[in-house]
Amino acid sequence: MTELYAREPLVRGLVPKLVGLAHDRQQTVPRQPDDDLPVVLLTGRHGMGKTAVLDELATSYEGRLPLARADLAAAAPTARTQLGTSNVSAVVDTLFLLAEGLAPAVPQYGRRRFDRLLPGLFAVSSWHRGNVAEQTLARERIARLLTACELRSGDEDEGDTGVAWMADVAAQLAEANGDDDLEPxxxxxxxxxxxxxxxxxxxxTVLDWYAAQSSAGDQGPEVLVKLSLRFHRGGDFRYDVEDTLVSAFLADLADAYGTWKRRTGTPRPLALLDNVHTPGGRQLIDLLLRARAGARARGDRPDPLVVVATQLGRGGGAAGEPAEPAAIADAAAWCRLPAGTSPVPLHTVTLPPLSRRDVLAMLDHTPRALDAYLPSALHRLTGGQPLGCGVLSDAVLNLAEERAARPGQLLELTTPDGRPVTEELLERLVGQPQLRDLLVLLSLARDPEAAGALATAYAPLSAEPYPADTAERDLERELWTAGDGTAFVDDPFLRALLVEELRRRCAGDGARYRWQDLHGTLRDHHTALGAEGEPDALRHTLAAGAAEAVVDRLTGCFGDWEAARWLDCLRHVATAPHPPTAEWEDRRQEIARGDHDRLRADTDDVQRSVHRLLHGLWYVVDTVAEPSEQACADMGRELAFLAQRHVSGHAALTWASQEWPLAAREKRPLPAAAGPGGTGGTGGTGRAQ
Incomplete structure (x- = not known):
């Protein structure tokens, strides 16, 4: 079984109580509730482990109870619909998958026939004569349903079931009106x-049930023919048909799970639905809840289906802050409401990030000693995102067979199968290859305008007329905008992955981009903005490796600017991403210690101090850095020295000499200076991007 860490209360507590079967052994457990089952909705952003929970549930319960799984993102029929295929929809595709998955026999269950649902699915699968795409889809569906529900005739082979069935239909159409291509x-x-x-x-019985759902007064097979015609018309007509089919699906399950199974505690069937935030997914959940409400209002027998669904969402409170790890245990402890209380149709569980303790557990079993602070660096880099923690931990353990990884190497590691971790993670977090490549380029940008400048210079042949605008919309849609608002790619972990992947792609003679050229474009863009853009221009100058030019400028304006302005500029410049290691040797700690002062004998004390301070900050604010106590103390000492050299900024610089080392020791972003008084503030990020 996969270790799920903070998700264990779901798979070992909540779901077993709902289905009535233990997670890891063939033992029934008391079921809650008996009626009015909620849809369990797991919500969280990309990489938070929603699909991993479904994977674990599928692995645990497959073959032990009726189980079906569907990915609503994969069920989206956009491409086929554009080809003129009208016998398809995300809801109907999912119903096919659910029927196919739940039909086979498992212990305590015979094979389910879905007496109401199957004729409805066959009907809506009907095709327009001459439409090859519709015929192909119908043949695939019919073959799979006939096999899953064991409806084949004795003389039919499993491989040609759909072909033979369709051929027999075609034979009946020989005398049909050629002008009418669907109804016959x-x-x-x-x-x-x-x-x-x-x-x-x-x-x-089945036809009477469908007639009761219709207000048209049709009887017999005609009621299902009309159902098919309405489905093919689309829009409101299709929605009404999908509503009927979902009701048929649940009614069939209610009949199959009769009084005897309820009394004997037979485990309930389980449906796992991934990505229900998609349009088709939202519609399916709405229809399911609507059908359950209607059955409850009529006093019908409740269906037994346990539904666990995942939804892309920010989660947390109104501001979208991450859920606390303890919240998942509270959600998993849910049980039936007191009698007389209105049922809750949805039980939403927001998946929290992993804790540092979870990361420690991931790295416990290493063949050699690790850097003592690598777990905290990994947790800080990923923000506790389960996917990131898992992939990076596996890479650390893989490298540990040869040598111990250092915190600064985390994003340069490879997976056990030899892929760069950035490539692996980005492929899983950003599914569209074109968007992924575009975001790698634009990850250096501060804002949409800077992203536009990069796109104009380096993505002129993009299929999109305004690639930066497209990327911005995609980031918003995929909820990658929950950061601090200081960068175009707002999420810190995603941005770190993209920037490291860009470093990798800039290496070598055949590289598509050159790191210095990209930062040169951004430097020029911000320089054109005047004084407002100078901190960003200096930041990109430093990122390109031209530290001396940055030191000269910071030294030159030290005495002219207010101390708070100078500190905030310094703090922002130090968040520059470092150049690729293939073309740059990291000597930031050496310079911060003063080891290179002998090379700057022709400069004054202030310039040498600024030189040491800038490089020290550049290292300390790096997300994967583990600053030593000496590095933090050196930072404070340099700031205290500069406080004695500024004509009006003693208070602000003294404040920074105390607060910045403290923030670095506690792995917090460096706080911003508030103004001339130097009392400090909380704006900005103060963490490398």
Missing amino acids: VADAVVRQYFDRHVGRREAR
């Missing part, structure tokens, strides 16, 4: 289904 097909499909697979009494 639907009629033939419906009649053949009932003739071959359903007895007369069963057929009458």
